[in-house]
Amino acid sequence: MAGSSFGSIFRLTSFGESHGFAIGGVVDGVPAGVRIDLEKIQIDLDKRKPGQSRLVTQRKESDTVQLLSGLLDGVTTGTPIGFIIKNEDQHSSDYDHLKDAYRPSHADYTYQQKYGIRDHRGGGRSSARETACRVVAGSIAKQILESLGIEFSTYVDQIGSVKLEDNSFFLSDAIETNEVRCPDNRIAEKMIELVEQVRAEGDTIGGCVKCMIVNVPVGLGEPVFDKLHADLGKAMFSINAVKGVEFGSGFSSVSKKGSENNDQFLPNRETSTNNSGGIQGGISNGMPIEFRVAFKPVATIMKDQNSINDQGEEILIKGKGRHDPCVVPRAVAIVEAMAAMVILDHYLRNKATKI
Amino acid sequence: MAGSSFGSIFRLTSFGESHGFAIGGVVDGVPAGVRIDLEKIQIDLDKRKPGQSRLVTQRKESDTVQLLSGLLDGVTTGTPIGFIIKNEDQHSSDYDHLKDAYRPSHADYTYQQKYGIRDHRGGGRSSARETACRVVAGSIAKQILESLGIEFSTYVDQIGSVKLEDNSFFLSDAIETNEVRCPDNRIAEKMIELVEQVRAEGDTIGGCVKCMIVNVPVGLGEPVFDKLHADLGKAMFSINAVKGVEFGSGFSSVSKKGSENNDQFLPNRETSTNNSGGIQGGISNGMPIEFRVAFKPVATIMKDQNSINDQGEEILIKGKGRHDPCVVPRAVAIVEAMAAMVILDHYLRNKATKI
Amino acid sequence: MAGSSFGSIFRLTSFGESHGFAIGGVVDGVPAGVRIDLEKIQIDLDKRKPGQSRLVTQRKESDTVQLLSGLLDGVTTGTPIGFIIKNEDQHSSDYDHLKDAYRPSHADYTYQQKYGIRDHRGGGRSSARETACRVVAGSIAKQILESLGIEFSTYVDQIGSVKLEDNSFFLSDAIETNEVRCPDNRIAEKMIELVEQVRAEGDTIGGCVKCMIVNVPVGLGEPVFDKLHADLGKAMFSINAVKGVEFGSGFSSVSKKGSENNDQFLPNRETSTNNSGGIQGGISNGMPIEFRVAFKPVATIMKDQNSINDQGEEILIKGKGRHDPCVVPRAVAIVEAMAAMVILDHYLRNKATKI
């Protein structure tokens, strides 16, 4: 089985390379009778798209989505939604020097070995360009979840060693006040400074995205393998450059005692703390779902690097073209989209739990 | 869709509660013609079973697996392997006081809300008892992978704040020299001391399991959603008490620069570092696959805790019964089993990449 | 992917060979909170079991099912139901002469070629013995459907050229009045006479099973590929010896005109005829679902047959052992079980159509 589909009931199947006519996908399992606002999809796409600020890659793409089916007068009909996003501004020649090269920490080598052939232009299928399709499907999912009262707060909480310590539920307005999508402007300024600095060095830097989801009904998640956080975890690891995921108290829980880490119930069935990150036994418990996603620094840097070619010969990779010094501000939209798909999918799956 | 199956081609479907006649499962997609050693499965089960040392729960179960089908004279026939493990030593009455109680950071409340009914005895389906089935399937997977030269090194690398800094590929002999399964005896001693201490307090402590897999062929993993580490990540998060997973440089890569984190190719197509953890673009690159799994402290403690019952009334949960002060020494077998299932599943999936 | 699982939400995964310790399976996706009557499962199993009358094979098996999990005091908990049926009365030595033989129109040759190994005893996995597991899962499905008012009428409507022309909805009482499960005793007598005759000749004869399902809600079926009759069709073809399936007017519709075959609507939204067999566009329309299943004559006959062995050498297959002169009376239980699984699965799938 190839791996271009995501989700069980609400399911995205995506296609497309960085440098072809278009990327796109099919969203199947969309519940019927829900109004979808095309503009909201576009707003989400714009948060992901390149060229939106001086901190990210200057590749310019309008990333306009075209929905081809599944709607009647803006309302879902229960049939699959097909969509395409045309590729634009393709400097294919930028990649000619990479045709036979294996760039360090890229997927050139693994794709070539797995398939025996690869589209080297812009990374082909391994390019993060495909994540635009996830944002489309995720935005549709979010609009359906919104009608159920479920809301997301997704933001950058760390770049390099600059970390936001306050992990509250921030509104979109607060998050969108600056280019790095960190809701604390004082911290954001330090992050921007750091990104500017690594960009000036021709280098890149990693970061973390925090996601919080509120008003998720109790009961989502399908033990013992499709636990809610297991599917959220897979969703996150499927995003380019993700190296770590943690829920609730996460890695810090390792050095805690049970008496410290346990969440005590309150009479209203909420808990006084949320070290569980809103999930117990793989099932949502009604508390906010909380997790953090670690992104490594982007592998494409503007510095020369030693590497090898298809023949195993040593070569020099020249640092040129357009790149992101730090990807996390754009990744916010992708994390939120993938999370929304998982939550809606499990919402629909849970409907079959009782007759 | 319920969630009792794991894997696409090599697939385990498990069943069973803590306190019924038996737990068990079906392993489908087992390649034909491979000799399976029943004793090796039992050895793996014994690493997971309770009562194996003074550091873990004293619940005694022989955990003897009985294979019911799929083999002819010890050789796989390509048909599904059904198996059962009988439940024993069930102190069901130990759980009478918990019938209406919601224990802190357990799945009592979420199961009750999701299904409207729950088997409260020993945690029912939410008990880690079901992981014995994973060990059976994983052990079968490991024996098949072994015939391909693929090998595992899985061990405890942290308990509380006691951390092993040397993350090499340790042989099973080194890992099994002590009760905590930490291959450095000096560190292991400190870990044991810590576990003894928290046990004496009636408390529990978290820990980390490290897994390294060598000789994995280049090419395993199915982008863009079923990336190898995405499926490994899901596998790990599906294990009870797991709160975090990281691959290669993981969370530490967040504060690194691209020039520091990139893995440089050597002429033999290996890389000089392995910050990628053996996976590039979601596909294995031939380097060791490396990841760490964070386990929270076990929720069952021997201290009294405030909580609520089914009616939302405040109650006191008495700390009694048998429990694990630290679960990671037993979790080693489960992490390895889940990893083996993922690797074999992707090995089989990759066969369809070319005609 | 191996093929031992059936269904999307309500899903059976089965295991087991004719001559091992036990066959069994796991039913996942069972809705929580439904009371299951074990006796009813046993009644269905008894309709399928060998040795129930002089018309079928004299192999004696009590076919007693043991449910291992998923129930609390007889009520489903939403967790998977594991079960086993022990194999008994195994005359393994009856099959010694077939170890290297390829019996005509059996699966000996194809299993050997596909897997490179096969369990020759009693046909191994290719034996119809595995259909007992289908009856268990189907019986559970039927009990859940019964609580929704959905009912089945499944009977033999043809053996050889003896055909029942009245295809009404017959009650179980009428069907169970004779050994061939044909609800018209006059026709049944002719059928019995025919079966007795072919048995005396050491030969076998084919037949048809008719299934009618009433009170199915409008809306079940998932176009465009998982149409209700497409999944029913697959279910039927997966049963041993099935060579044809038709819905509603079926093959006879080929020579009809549209004006003759169309089902006219009545004001109450029923239709005056039911050539559609209760399904339009792959979705149930509220009329009875009707289909017929054609079974070839059993391949095992008591006559000597020429064949070949593993080496391609000509051999003589001796007609001996126990066999069914006509399988359709026993097949009634299997057809009904498979149909029930499909209907319940689609009932659960349809819950996700709207939010």
Place this chain on the structure above:
Amino acid sequence: MAGSSFGSIFRLTSFGESHGFAIGGVVDGVPAGVRIDLEKIQIDLDKRKPGQSRLVTQRKESDTVQLLSGLLDGVTTGTPIGFIIKNEDQHSSDYDHLKDAYRPSHADYTYQQKYGIRDHRGGGRSSARETACRVVAGSIAKQILESLGIEFSTYVDQIGSVKLEDNSFFLSDAIETNEVRCPDNRIAEKMIELVEQVRAEGDTIGGCVKCMIVNVPVGLGEPVFDKLHADLGKAMFSINAVKGVEFGSGFSSVSKKGSENNDQFLPNRETSTNNSGGIQGGISNGMPIEFRVAFKPVATIMKDQNSINDQGEEILIKGKGRHDPCVVPRAVAIVEAMAAMVILDHYLRNKATKI
């Protein structure tokens, strides 16, 4: 789970309604390194398209497919192939009178009830227009199978009561010599005469398509549920207007004795007859795979019909617009496409049977 995907490894996910901007799909699991000839896809599409002869609907659509991804210089890269076919010549106003009407034996009523909303123009998603996407995916599959020597012969063997008795493997040249795609010109003439006659009456007529596949390797099919003919059967029943499917001796085997119906082995491991239709125990046996598919007469007729509307009020449906008096000549391409997808899918699945 919605039902817009078909296949396990080689998998088509389709989208699109009769009257939107475009229909299309994604083919995932395409093996890498195979050259695909776009012209061959177009030739297959032309066999299905409306307006190709006076015997079928006069709706004119060029049905030009546009492949959007997954190929590099005409060779598959192992990544998904996305494609679209633009909708043209849409006389949407032709359907205004049907907005609230439930046409007899159409899916208007069932779609409305299932989803609570439906696109009434041209049948929306229930239109056979979506089958063009199947032809695209099937044509890609056929080209891959062709490289393995596997070949198809698909033709009309019955219209109304006019039946071709010779069911040999006919070459495409013989099939394409006349408008009804019946390889015997004498029979074809009678068929054409019959279709002309029912068209003159404003009526429609049913028919059968026969499919034969040669050089299929022994071993395809995954018992016990995903038997090769079970998946082929489902594939066929998923095609609009199909009411019956039979393999090998099919329904005629019902009145045969085992000694007549059994296929005797020859020393070369072929069989002297092929009543099994090339499949034993759900696994291909190397003989030609043979099956027949029964299509009911098209429901849209040019005669006035009584029916009801959304409110259950009696209405008169006027016979107008464009329609097919007999759909089987166009269905040949669809049957072949679906069969090719199943065979390739099982070819790829079978690769995992052994390590």
